[in-house]
Amino acid sequence: MANKKLNPVAAGAIGAVVGAAVGAAAIALSDDKTRKKLGKKFNELKKAGEEVYSDLKGKMETAAKDAGNKVKTAKKALKKKL
Numbered sequence: 001m002a003n004k005k006l007n008p009v010a011a012g013a014i015g016a017v018v019g020a021a022v023g024a025a026a027i028a029l030s031d032d033k034t035r036k037k038l039g040k041k042f043n044e045l046k047k048a049g050e051e052v053y054s055d056l057k058g059k060m061e062t063a064a065k066d067a068g069n070k071v072k073t074a075k076k077a078l079k080k081k082l
Contacts, residue, residue, distance in 0.1 A: 028034050 029038070
């Protein structure tokens with residue numbers, strides 16, 4: 001990959017945007033009510049993520065078991081033909 005340098009104007013613009021976002025987040029989090037709302041929303045998202053993970057984990061375990069059974073069946077069929 002070529003070593004490309006970032007345009008100084010673009011770097012300054014990116015820095016300004018990042019700085020503004022950090023400043024806005026700091027102001028929003030300084031309010032107790034906003035912090036509580038964000039905490040509640042975070043917990044809701046965490047719970048939803050855990051549910052999705054659990055569901056996918058179960059589906060993957062079932063798929064792995066099914067694949068293992070199919071491999072065993074295929075091995076037995078191949079041994080009979082040999």
